[in-house]
Amino acid sequence: MLYRTSAARSVLRAISSANGSVTRSALSNKVFKAPLTSSACYPARPTSSPSLSLATRKPVTTALVRYASTSSKDGEEDVDMMAGIKTEAKVIKDTFSLADVPKEALALGMAGVIPYVATSLQTVYLSWEIKNAAIAGDGLIFSGQSAELMLHMLEPIQVGYGAVILSFLGAIHWGLEWAGYGGKLGYKRYAAGVIAPAVAWPTLLLPVEYALITQFLAFTFLYYNDALAATRGRAPAWYSMYRFVLTFIVGASIVATLVGREQISGVLTSEHTIKDKISALIFLQKKEKEEVEARRRAEIEDVE
Structure with a gap:
């Protein structure tokens, strides 16, 4: 009997140790490997179950x-x-990369827009001087009359330079046609070289505002034509972006000039229009004829 009791206790202890080891391995894997007590030293208690700890x-x-x-x-x-x-x-x-543009063309092109930018900035400053003189009685550096005189001197420079640039942009297509770039197109490509100066140079006879607006539209149209030519292989691939950058600078200069002149539209002395110039020319011709006839009559009277 004593032997049976000891055997039963041994079996129960073995089962308890096996369950404790399984519980410890499960808890160590799921709960950050926390240290657990051994079932041999601390027997398992029903109140502190592994499920509660987890x-x-x-x-x-x-x-x-x-x-x-x-x-x-x-x-x-x-x-x-x-x-x-x-x-x-x-x-x-x-x-917007200009890496493919030849360095010479890029340098000369950027230098070519400097006169346009310079005249535009000067127009804006002189317009401010004229407006300030009208309000305060005198300008900061120049008097109102001096600033107005200088502004009238800048007008033909900016408009005339714009006409030159437009003519140059049109002539480029003649060079592309002679070089046979993208094939021979004939009159279709020559037309750009003819229309550009035909539109640009008559703007010299227009009032400044109308002349600048006309040139702005001409620059925009030529850019569209050049970009289309580059897309279709009739001009170098880099020519489209090159023209966009230069046209943007020129267009911004024209807009700045127009904005500056608008600020003094009620202060600036009205310039002579093309109609006034033609009328003055006719009047001078008529006056010269009258003077010639008066001299002839005087000579006839002297002879008699």
Whole structure:
């Protein structure tokens, strides 16, 4: 009997030790490998079950897992967003790149718009001087009359230079036709070289505002024609962006000039229109004929 009791106790202890080892392995894998007590030293108690211990630690584990997953996703979104911005910036840079433009053409082209920009800035400043003189009685550097005189001197320079540039842009297509760039097009390409100066030079006879507006439209039309030619292989591929940059600078200068002149539209002395100039020319011719006839009559009277 004593032997049977000892055997039964040994079997129960073996089963208890096996259950304790299984519980410890499960808890160590799921609950951050927390140290557990041995069932041999501390027998298992019903009140401190492994499920209760796991339930106590589970919210902390879940929160940490959620934070780790969220932070990794946020990092990936930031990286993707920055990559998208860099890609868009690269696209914009490549679109407006002038790297393929010959250095000589780029340097001379940029130098060619300097007179336009200079006259535009001077027009804006002189317009401010004229307006300030009308309000305060005197300008900052120049008097109102001096500023107005200088402004009238700048007008034919800006309009005349614009006519020269328009004629030059039209003549480029004659050179492309002679070189056979993109094939021979004949009168279709020669027309650009004829229309440009035909529109540009008559603007010298118009009032300044109308002349500048007409030249602005002419520059825009020529840019469209040049961009179309570059797209269809009738001009170098870089010519489209090259013309866009130069046309943008010239167009901005014309707009600035018009805005500056608009500020003094009620102060500036009205200039002579083409009609006034023609009337003055007819009057002078008529006066000269009358003087010639008066001299002849005087000579006839002297002879008699």
